[in-house]
Amino acid sequence: xxxxxxxxxxxxxxxxxxxxxxxxxxxxxxxxxxxxxxxxxxxxxxxxxxxxxxxxxxxxxxxxxxxxxxxxxxxxxxxxxxxxxxxxxxxxxxxxxxxxxxxxxxxxxxxxxxxxxxxxxxxxxxxxxxxxxxxxxxxxxxxxxxxxxxxxxxxxxxxxxxxxxxxxxxxxxxxxxxxxxxxxxxxxxxxxxxxxxxxxxxxxxxxxxxxxxxxxxxxxxxxxxxxxxxxxxxxxxxxxxxxxxxxxxxxxxxxxxxxxxxxxxxxxxxxxxxxxxxxxxxxxxxxxxxxxxxxxxxxxxxxxxxxxxxxxxxxxxxxxxxxxxxxxxxxxxxxxxxxxxxxxxxxxxxxxx
Numbered sequence: 407x408x409x410x411x412x413x414x415x416x417x418x419x420x421x422x423x424x425x426x427x428x429x430x431x432x433x434x435x436x437x438x439x440x441x442x443x444x445x446x447x448x449x450x451x452x453x454x455x456x457x458x459x460x461x462x463x464x465x466x467x468x469x470x471x472x473x474x475x476x477x478x479x480x481x482x483x484x485x486x487x488x489x490x491x492x493x494x495x496x497x498x499x500x501x502x503x504x505x506x507x508x509x510x511x512x513x514x515x516x517x518x519x520x521x522x523x524x525x526x527x528x529x530x531x532x533x534x535x536x537x538x539x540x541x542x543x544x545x546x547x548x549x550x551x552x553x554x555x556x557x558x559x560x561x562x563x564x565x566x567x568x569x570x571x572x573x574x575x576x577x578x579x580x581x582x583x584x585x586x587x588x589x590x591x592x593x594x595x596x597x598x599x600x601x602x603x604x605x606x607x608x609x610x611x612x613x614x615x616x617x618x619x620x621x622x623x624x625x626x627x628x629x630x631x632x633x634x635x636x637x638x639x640x641x642x643x644x645x646x647x648x649x650x651x652x653x654x655x656x657x658x659x660x661x662x663x664x665x666x667x668x669x670x671x672x673x674x675x676x677x678x679x680x681x682x683x684x685x686x687x688x689x690x691x692x693x694x695x696x697x698x699x700x701x702x703x704x705x706x707x708x709x710x711x712x713x714x715x716x717x718x719x720x721x722x723x724x725x726x727x728x729x730x731x732x733x734x735x736x737x738x739x740x741x742x743x744x745x746x747x748x749x750x751x752x753x754x755x756x757x758x759x
Contacts, residue, residue, distance in 0.1 A: 450663040450754050453485040457665050460489045462499045462511030466617040467535045467650050467709070470690055471512075471676055480675040484668040495597070496564050503653055504528055509662070510669060513653035514569030516736070519729055522746040529659060531751045532652035532670050532717045533725070536636045537570050538709045540620050542629035543612040544605060552612075552632045553582040559592045561601025561613035566593060569649035573728075574614055574635055575735045580642045582633070586735070605629075618694055621705055625698045636712050647728055648714045648721065659754065666754050670717070677713065722750045 463472050472490055475481050481488050491508055493499035500517040502508045504526040512534060521528035541560070543549045549558070555578075564570050566588060578584040584591065594601065594610055598619035604610045612632055615623060623629045639647045652669065659666060680686050687702035696705070714721065726745045733741055 450667040452671075453664050453668050456485045456487050457662075457668070458487040458489060459662075459665050459669065460491060460507075460509045461669075462491050462493060462502050462508035464493055464496055464499050464512065465694075467538075468512040469694070470680070470686075471534065471673065473690065473693065474680055474686065475672055475676045478676070478679055480672045480679070483675065484672045486665070486668050486672060496568050503655070506655055506658070509658055510652060510654050510666070512650050514564075515649050515651055515725060515728070516569045516572045516732065516741065517567060518651060518653045519742050519746055519749055520567075522749050523742040527656040528653055528749075529656050529751055530651045530653050530725075530749060531659065531666050531754050532673065533648045533714050533721055534650040534652060534673075535709070536639075536646040536648050536712045536714060537573060538617050538620060538712045539570050539574075539614060539635050540623070540631045541574065541612055541614045541633040541635070542605070542620075542623050543632055544608075545628055545630055547611065547630070549611055549632065551582065552578065553584060555591050555612055555632075556584060557590070557592070558611040559594055559609070560587075561594045561596060561604055561610045561615075563596070563598045563601055563614060563616045563619065565595045570635065571614065572732050572736060572741075573639060573647045573649055574633070576647075576728075576731060577633060577635055577638045577642065579735060581638050617709070618696070621696060621701060621708060624704060624708075625696075625700060643731075645724055646712065646714060648725055651725075656748070659751065663754055670755060717752065719752055722752055725750065 461472065463469060472488070476488060476490075491502070493502065496514055496517065499508075499511050500513055500521065503511040503513050503518070504521040504524075513528070513530075515530070518528045518530055541552060549555065562568075562571055571587075575587040578587040578591075587593070594604065596604070598616050601610065601613040602615065602619065602623065605613045606628070614635075624631070636646055639645075652673070654662075654666060687705050691697075691701040691705060729742070729745050733743070
């Protein structure tokens with residue numbers, strides 16, 4: 407298969423509001439990726455018969471996409487029968503992708519890079535979103551800036567291994583002068599509810615929280631935002647950091663190229679629908695039990711500009727640049743020494759139009 411595809415128009419996903427999107431990586435035909443991956447499938451054309459695919463998701467951006475994809479029949483349109491497996495934290499989902507417990511999963515950029523480096527065959531074939539997350543402190547806190555967190559305690563919802571934490575580390579260094587977020591700040595790991603509880607009780611000084619928790623926190627009026635991660639990254643480095651990716655393994659791609667092709671096509675249809683349908687956000691707010699009447703609008707505002715419209719060579723190169731930027735921050739021993747060969751595939755849309 408060739409890297410120079412001409413699917414720009416077909417792959418365009420207009421900027422849409424989505425829940426909860428990291429990153430930049432080298433792809434085939436240049437740099438650290440290789441579209442001619444071992445065992446590349448011979449055909450990526452549209453499916454002619456229904457195919458079952460096990461999809462792994464976490465709460466957040468993936469929830470909305472999966473919900474709309476199923477409810478509006480886009481999966482069925484592209485002959486996909488989704489068996490959705492929900493995981494309560496990114497680490498569990500990342501393990502499931504690497505262990506082939508799911509066929510496809512919405513994985514974090516850094517976790518997928520690490521899994522491939524470790525020889526587990528993880529591979530990225532599409533992009534979803536950049537972070538809609540924020541770092542908050544209590545409204546009555548004496549902390550005025552993210553830079554004030556040196557030597558203080560920061561709660562982190564996804565743990566140190568999460569893509570969101572990695573991107574926050576870049577923001578901390580590039581914009582706020584904290585050379586090592588992990589070393590210069592006392593990091594406390596836990597789910598959203600736990601870290602916000604610790605923050606409310608004064609046991610930590612700030613919290614990096616997930617998408618839904620971000621909306622809840624902003625609606626509550628109890629907190630001040632110290633950093634909007636994607637906004638700060640883009641202001642400092644010029645591009646949004648794609649961190650939630652559509653991932654699978656080389657083995658699955660070798661024999662199911664058409665399924666991955668169909669999944670990307672269904673994803674295109676899904677986000678186009680979300681862009682034009684005014685009821686999506688109200689329906690989704692109800693689904694995740696956000697009853698505040700301001701919630702639908704805030705959900706829209708938080709994520710619309712975070713969605714990354716296209717998966718192509720330019721975006722793959724941008725993801726590679728982010729990985730390279732992360733290496734000195736996270737450390738080659740803890741992360742990867744270089745962009746893993748074959749991590750990104752841009753060729754799996756061949757023949758899909």
